[in-house]
Amino acid sequence: MTHATTHDALDDPRNADIKIYVNGDIVHRDEAKVSVYDSGFMLGDGMWEGMRLYNGTWAFFDEHMDRFFGSCKAVDLEVGLDRAGILDALTRTAAANDMVTDVHCRLMVTRGIKVKPFQHPSLSRSGPTLVIIMEHSKPVDRLQSAGIRLATVPQVRGLPHAQDAKFNSHSKLNCVIACLQAEQAGADEALMLDPHGFVNTTNACNFFIVRKGAVWTSTGDYCMNGVTRAKVIDLCRDNGIPVFEKNYSLYEAYSADEAFLTGTFGAQTPVASIDGKPIGSDARPVTARIQALYKAEIARITQPNG
Numbered sequence: 243m244t245h246a247t248t249h250d251a252l253d254d255p256r257n258a259d260i261k262i263y264v265n266g267d268i269v270h271r272d273e274a275k276v277s278v279y280d281s282g283f284m285l286g287d288g289m290w291e292g293m294r295l296y297n298g299t300w301a302f303f304d305e306h307m308d309r310f311f312g313s314c315k316a317v318d319l320e321v322g323l324d325r326a327g328i329l330d331a332l333t334r335t336a337a338a339n340d341m342v343t344d345v346h347c348r349l350m351v352t353r354g355i356k357v358k359p360f361q362h363p364s365l366s367r368s369g370p371t372l373v374i375i376m377e378h379s380k381p382v383d384r385l386q387s388a389g390i391r392l393a394t395v396p397q398v399r400g401l402p403h404a405q406d407a408k409f410n411s412h413s414k415l416n417c418v419i420a421c422l423q424a425e426q427a428g429a430d431e432a433l434m435l436d437p438h439g440f441v442n443t444t445n446a447c448n449f450f451i452v453r454k455g456a457v458w459t460s461t462g463d464y465c466m467n468g469v470t471r472a473k474v475i476d477l478c479r480d481n482g483i484p485v486f487e488k489n490y491s492l493y494e495a496y497s498a499d500e501a502f503l504t505g506t507f508g509a510q511t512p513v514a515s516i517d518g519k520p521i522g523s524d525a526r527p528v529t530a531r532i533q534a535l536y537k538a539e540i541a542r543i544t545q546p547n548g
Contacts, residue, residue: 254378263335263374276373281366282352284359286413288371289313292506295336295345295376296544301506303329305469313409314351318363321351322370335374346379346507352412381508387524389514390503392444393429394492395420399442399464407443408467420445431503433495433516436464440489444503447511450474451521452500452528456484470504470536477535483528498522502529509536 262274282288291310293300300306307325314321323331332347350373353366397420399407405416417432424432424445432445442460443449448471450459457478459471478485495501500522501513510533513521 252380254380257377257379260375260377261335261338262376263331263372265372266331268335268338274373274375276352276371277355279355279357279359280352280371281354281356281363282350282371282412284356285361286411286415287319287363287366288350288352288412289317289319290348290350290410290412293332293347293349294506295341295343295347296540297343298336299544300329300332300347301540301544302469302473305472309410309467309469310349313411316409317411319351319353320370322372331372331374335376339376341376341378344378344380345376348375350374350412379507381511385508385511389512389521390431391429391514392431392433392516393424393427394517395423395427395432395434395445397423397432397434399434399436401437401464407465410466417445427517429517435492436460438489440491441495447503447505447508449513450502450504451490451495451498452502453494453498455528456486457528457532458486458488458490458494458498461487461489468504468506470506470509473536473539474504474510474532477532477539481531481535483531492516496521500526500529502526502532509533 260271261268262271264274276283289310291306293303293306307328311321336345352371353363354370355368356365357367358365397416400416405413420432420434424430433449434442434445436442440460441449443465448459448465448468450457475485495516496519498521501516503511503513510529512526512529515521
């Protein structure tokens with residue numbers, strides 16, 4: 243069975259020769275390397291952000307930096323650059339690749355190279371490792387019509403004192419296991435519950451349902467603090483669409499009129515089915531309205547010379 247993901251992109255041959263930022267140097271992707279002693283490779287000890295470039299502007303840059311620097315501060319990870327420094331690194335990398343729009347970026351920082359292959363953070367003594375990967379990237383169109391197939395999985399979004407889902411950390415094993423469980427169930431991605439059995443997120447995106455014209459999403463207590471999630475909630479509130487952050491179960495999800503995922507890459511991706519149960523019809527009027535509002539907001543904040 244062929245699986246789709248919310249990060250399926252159109253093939254672009256230019257990506258074979260992209261240049262990548264590694265600790266201040268910008269090098270061809272074949273030369274972009276980090277040490278096997280790097281704490282990110284050894285332990286997943288690092289944080290990352292995904293961002294998109296539209297018309298030369300990084301959409302919601304400040305919100306992404308709030309999350310990025312907040313996460314790094316919480317785990318005592320020195321970035322080595324301030325926000326202006328990060329923006330300069332992004333600008334340099336985009337210029338080196340002649341990139342202006344339809345670009346996806348993964349900004350990554352780890353605690354750096356360790357002197358011995360063990361866990362303790364004090365063994366990372368040479369400063370952070372900062373990498374920026376940018377690709378020419380447009381989501382495939384077929385997901386907007388066909389939608390994504392979800393399966394609920396045993397793996398849950400955990401309690402904040404275990405590993406808070408608000409950390410956009412390199413330690414993604416929880417989500418990888420969930421994704422594997424979904425694929426083994428014949429779905430594209432996993433729908434993950436919270437520790438109390440309420441619907442939370444997928445393994446890669448935030449999750450919304452629509453019931454009788456109202457938009458529902460989780461309380462946010464156990465989910466990724468998604469930038470796109472927050473923008474969708476704000477757009478609903480600003481445009482008269484009822485929106486609720488609340489606990490709800492699979493019962494409400496299965497009988498929803500519409501469902502969609504949110505994320506920086508795919509914006510809003512419709513959901514076709516959950517556990518083999520079709521969700522709504524192909525019309526998806528509320529999802530379509532939110533998509534239009536989001537596109538208009540992107541256009542507003544990324545106008546050239548705006």
